[in-house]
């Protein structure tokens with residue numbers, strides 16, 4: 001047994017009413033979350049997402065990654081179907097944690113890509129494992145899933161752990177000028193399932209307007225002083 005269910009309640013959201021459940025991972029005390037909508041019933045063909053925690057993207061709407069956009073789109077897709085499960089997997093920074101992810105961002109500011117930055121800090125490119133997510137599906141009575149992801153490892157782990165993946169639904173959203181390299185590196189070095197049309201922005205279900213927001217943004221110089229950037 002990898003996880004234990006700790007709490008459950010209703011959670012009204014802007015996408016509709018979910019049932020929220022908290023599962024503790026026994027090996028490390030991490031609190032993973034399942035957001036469930038509708039009646040799981042026979043547990044077959046449940047629209048699902050395993051979303052890895054990204055404080056910067058999910059909460060602060062960072063444009064350096066696609067995480068926040070994927071989270072919103074996954075919840076919206078589940079609401080549209082009226083049935084589904086989103087597991088919020090507490091594996092911040094692909095498992096290296098928030099402090100190390102921000103250290104990696106600092107290295108990326110100096111020109112390293114996401115994989116190189118992890119390696120420079122002494123970590124593999126990706127430290128996640130998804131076994132506890134498969135067990136959460138099992139506890140929920142989910143037998144087969146349509147998984148919203150571009151990451152082949154999530155598909156493989158679910159299959160190995162006995163959760164039948166009947167389909168993959170690509171989740172290509174939120175490309176913008178700040179995350180172009182991040183997305184490209186996912187295809188080139190991490191085997192993620194983007195097409196060249198995705199990377200050109202042609203297949204985006206929800207494209208992000210490059211020119212939106214205030215481009216006369218503030219930036220920090222090397223001393224940490226905030227300056228206007230023209």
Ligand SMILES: Nc1nc2c(ncn2[C@@H]2O[C@H](COP(=O)(O)OP(=O)(O)OP(=O)(O)O)[C@@H](O)[C@H]2O)c(=O)[nH]1
Nearest residue numbers: 052053054065091092093094101104114149150151
């Ligand atoms: N180490 C590190 N983690 C990052 C970086 N940018 C985002 N993340 C984390 O990456 C995780 C999301 O992984 P992704 O590779 O974007 O996507 P995925 O979950 O593998 O695949 P999808 O299911 O297609 O979203 C989250 O935990 C983020 O916090 C980065 O530059 N470095």
